[in-house]
Amino acid sequence: MRKRSKYRPRQIFSDPVAWVINGFKPMSESGEAVSLKIKNHLALSDITQGQGDKNKVDVLIAAMNMAEALHIVNPALGKEYAPEIKAAQDAIYMMAKRGVAKGRFVFTGPEMQAMNTGMEVHDAQLDACTIGELEQAIKYVYEAIKHRRARAIVEVAA
Numbered sequence: 001m002r003k004r005s006k007y008r009p010r011q012i013f014s015d016p017v018a019w020v021i022n023g024f025k026p027m028s029e030s031g032e033a034v035s036l037k038i039k040n041h042l043a044l045s046d047i048t049q050g051q052g053d054k055n056k057v058d059v060l061i062a063a064m065n066m067a068e069a070l071h072i073v074n075p076a077l078g079k080e081y082a083p084e085i086k087a088a089q090d091a092i093y094m095m096a097k098r099g100v101a102k103g104r105f106v107f108t109g110p111e112m113q114a115m116n117t118g119m120e121v122h123d124a125q126l127d128a129c130t131i132g133e134l135e136q137a138i139k140y141v142y143e144a145i146k147h148r149r150a151r152a153i154v155e156v157a158a
Helices: 016-023 032-049 054-073 079-101 109-128 131-146
Strands: none
Touching: 016 131, 032 054, 032 109, 054 079, 054 109, 054 131, 079 109
């Protein structure tokens, strides 16, 4: 069996100047911000109505991971709300653990309050951040998952 090469080709930009300029644009000017908020709130709404599934939980997990990463990338984007973001992440974690065991994903009252606060913080972050900061936050979350710094809901037997 052949040894796997460590070489990974880098991304090639057709217009690097436009990419840099777009990185300075506020996320609120992008049409993607509105669709992202709708997707997040739709997932939260479905779970509160008892129609949640694994995909909806994954959307909420991604939203709260992004909220945490945004305040790490730029402390001006909600560093003071770090405890609320952590509480929302803990609420999702506990709900997902119960959901995997019972087959039904539903928040308890205090978990729902923490999640609502976390979602408000994330919406404010999306209004205030730039596209470049969002890209850095996505990269941070990807690296955290890759290097196993994220909590696993279902433990995989090795």
